[in-house]
Amino acid sequence: MQRLRFHLALIAAKCSIILIKMLGRNASHNPGAIALKICPKFMELAPKAPKVICVTGTNGKTTVANLLTDALVSDSKKVVSNRLGSNIVPGCTTNLINSLNIWGKCVVDATVYEVDERASRLILPYLKPDFLVVNNLFRDSLKRNGHPDYIFNILNTYCPDNTKLILNADELCSSQLKPNNDRVFFGIGKQETDLTKSINLIADYSFCPECGEVLDYDYLRYHHIGYAKCNKCGFHSHDADYLATTIDRENNTLTVMVNGEEQKYPLISDITFNIYNELSVISTLLELGYSYEDAYKLVSQIKVPDSRFNQDEINGVPVIQVLSKGQNSVSSSRAFDYVSEEKGNKVVILAMDDRHDRKKSVEYIGWIYDVDYEFFKRDSIKQIIAAGPRCYDHKVRLLLAGVDESIIHTCFEEVDSVELINWEEIDSVYILYDVYTYDLSCQIKEKVIKHLEGAK
């Protein structure tokens, strides 16, 4: 009976894919939802690909899943991934459907799933992945994710015992996952720019998980990312099996130490979080059995989609959109750090207020006190315009961070921010936006461009 339901569900889902595509839409969510409606055990019953790889974590999972898929496809492997769809149960089910033919036979070499970390409890036990890649667990949406310990507990409970984990040795939460599973670690060794004490407001996991003592760091990159050790009980971060030793930004190479052998790869992005993303891809390829030479060839063919930055230059004035994910203090602090370090006098427009909450609610804005607004206390930042319904909250936060009140401006409508710019004193315009305010940031950019073109 269950098999019959499974086949009916598969046929219905396949038909829906044809229909949805005829309507010109991405058939990424609904086919999975239909299949699950007919056969709730679809994910469990469906045959799996010879290699099933799941990617999860707070930041970087989309990038890693896409890079990995691209690498495998460039090796002429037949691979499906949920890159166009959702990363919760229906989206992952659709991906599974795409790996099967109408008779329910698996027709791909591998499936790559980007898995929402909170939804992983409904996905991992049924997909039974061969590999689970986890880049990091940071603070994320308070409403949805609670806190990283809660997400850790979900992954630790629901990841099958025979899944091999590929983990970030430099991140002390996710690297403690499933201690009895087969695990390998990647990491970036000590770099010249590293610190030994955190300069960020938020540094979770800075005390020993074994004895509670404050941890020391051989090196600390940002927040709690680094190599930690406990002077009391001897606990320390995992040593990386795949350790990036040299990041050569001039020659765009990344040297990785593997089993005592130096392997040189192309550096596909010089931003630190993307180097972690690349390292997790290299580690996964090597774990899949690729030789260094083959892995090198595949990595040479992949490109990191840099959707976080978008730059135009009008009459010599750069106008830069920077993604600064709301509720995500690490993402936002990284963005603030990047903007504050850029050369030249600038105006920064903050357009990160939640898109949904403004309609019928009052956004809980407490997360901005986890973000390093202190980075904006630089002489090169000439104006900061807090734009959106929570503009006064940003103003209070900026003042408490020590930013001079005379450079802070506020407006309730994001696009009105452009009217407040004092063009005399700036060389560049930075627009910081949330995932859901991208369109508003584009409207701001358009208005800025219009002004700059008019000023020609």
Next chain:
Amino acid sequence: MIIELLYPRMCCLYGDKGNTIFLQKCFPDAEFVFTELNDKPYFLDNNVDLCCMYSMSEPNQEKALERLMPLKEELKEAFENSNTQFLFLGNSMELLGKYIETEDGYKIDALDVLDIYSVRHAPKRFNSLIRAKMEDITLIGYTSRFSDTFGITEELALCKNDVGLGSDAKSNLEGILTKNIIGTYLLGPLLPSNPDFAKWLIKRLGIESPTLPHEDVLYTCYKTKLNEYNIPDLELN
């Protein structure tokens, strides 16, 4: 002025640190004591004006209790007789009750300072905007938690909500106020978000007519937000 932060590395979820940043601006000359997890609370052996503890994950609640339970009697004595004001935000308030019941029914003994107890409901999470009356002050903020606290009476409650969940999701009584203990499930930057409440707290520290840093901006922000609570059919979560 001496202000102690209890276990600030692990008790600082989602903007709680905003209160520390704010207090540092309010009292630039104060001594701030950051008590680490393996250290004895400073207020047990020293005069402290204000001790703050913020919210934490559930595993960390258990770590905190492991450290504090051996000091239970000393702590009770300090809560009862010291001049320290105590501010407990989020689920740190739960440590003061008789026990915390986990999702699978296991009861973790707590400090038994107050006749209350808490029950965890994970994965069910309570998210809610809150507006509450406390004497002539209107408090606004947000709660987000896996647990409820029961046993809070009218006499014990810090405030009464007219918008959002109480400490027990079926009640409108929120938080605790007894002698020198102030506790609330409101989390994050409670003080900079509620200038009237911040002044009320500072007065309890012996300062008669406090002026807040950037007071005009704080009030503009507060009033703007307070006004938004009147949106028809306000979505609470």
